[in-house]
Amino acid sequence: DLSNRERLTASGVVMDFAGLRALDDVSLSLGQHEIVGLIGPNGSGKTTLVNVLSGALAPTAGTVTIDGEKVTGLAPRKISHAGLVRTFQTVRLFGTLSVYENVQLGALGAGIRRSQAAAKAHELLELFGIDHLRDVLGDSLSYGQKRIVEILRAIATDCNYLLLDEPAAGLNEEESDRLLGQLSNIPDQFGCGILIIDHDMNLIMRLCQRLHVLNQGKTIAEGTPEQVRANPTVVEAYLGS
Ligand code: ADP
Numbered sequence: 001d002l003s004n005r006e007r008l009t010a011s012g013v014v015m016d017f018a019g020l021r022a023l024d025d026v027s028l029s030l031g032q033h034e035i036v037g038l039i040g041p042n043g044s045g046k047t048t049l050v051n052v053l054s055g056a057l058a059p060t061a062g063t064v065t066i067d068g069e070k071v072t073g074l075a076p077r078k079i080s081h082a083g084l085v086r087t088f089q090t091v092r093l094f095g096t097l098s099v100y101e102n103v104q105l106g107a108l109g110a111g112i113r114r115s116q117a118a119a120k121a122h123e124l125l126e127l128f129g130i131d132h133l134r135d136v137l138g139d140s141l142s143y144g145q146k147r148i149v150e151i152l153r154a155i156a157t158d159c160n161y162l163l164l165d166e167p168a169a170g171l172n173e174e175e176s177d178r179l180l181g182q183l184s185n186i187p188d189q190f191g192c193g194i195l196i197i198d199h200d201m202n203l204i205m206r207l208c209q210r211l212h213v214l215n216q217g218k219t220i221a222e223g224t225p226e227q228v229r230a231n232p233t234v235v236e237a238y239l240g241s
Contacts, residue, residue: 013062040214055079086163095139106156144175
């Protein structure tokens with residue numbers, strides 16, 4: 001399917017855990033030049049969907065494709081080779097390595113040559129306005145700084161799809177605003193689409209071009225932030241609280 005050549009897609013995904021249908025016929029797609037928000041109440045299936053997309057879970061039914069190739073159930077390492085990288089709810093940096101080394105490792109781990117990896121790390125630190133932190137060890141960073149470095153390490157792999165699981169959790173308003181500015185340019189600058197889960201509706205509504213809303217494992221709405229905000233079903237299930 002030519003229209004999926006530059007997209008990540010999930011179609012008809014079902015995920016059953018002993019007795020519980022965590023995802024029920026969920027379909028979603030992400031282009032390389034857009035930011036899509038995945039929202040919904042706790043337990044609605046957001047993390048499960050990210051786990052299926054990134055290969056941590058093999059779905060009970062349904063298909064995942066990257067750039068038109070079926071990758072359903074492949075191991076996370078194979079999926080990252082295909083261009084999809086995720087971050088986790090908890091920060092996972094090397095505490096005894098510098099910011100620069102952490103970012104460079106992202107590129108090296110993806111098989112990018114050393115000289116190119118170094119150049120890429122420089123470029124990313126500069127672009128995101130954190131070159132002054134270059135030699136600071138991971139352990140010495142603030143929580144907000146760690147989150148950004150983790151995202152840069154992912155982008156350094158030259159991925160085309162980035163899945164961010166609650167990147168603004170634990171950030172204050174100023175840090176969350178800065179994150180918004182830093183994330184918003186990624187799709188156009190790097191040809192890397194972003195699927196983001198977050199409970200910070202201020203961030204989500206301003207950052208995303210489209211939203212996908214889950215409730216009890218089912219898609220209850222899709223559309224622009226304006227459409228979703230005006231949807232009574234969404235307000236009742238999630239936004240009203
Ligand atoms: P969300 O990320 O939207 O909070 P989750 O995807 O974490 O939701 O969870 C969706 C549902 O699936 C919840 O009812 C959760 O308890 C259940 N679930 C998630 N992972 C597992 C698992 N490994 N085993 C059993 N149930 C799970």
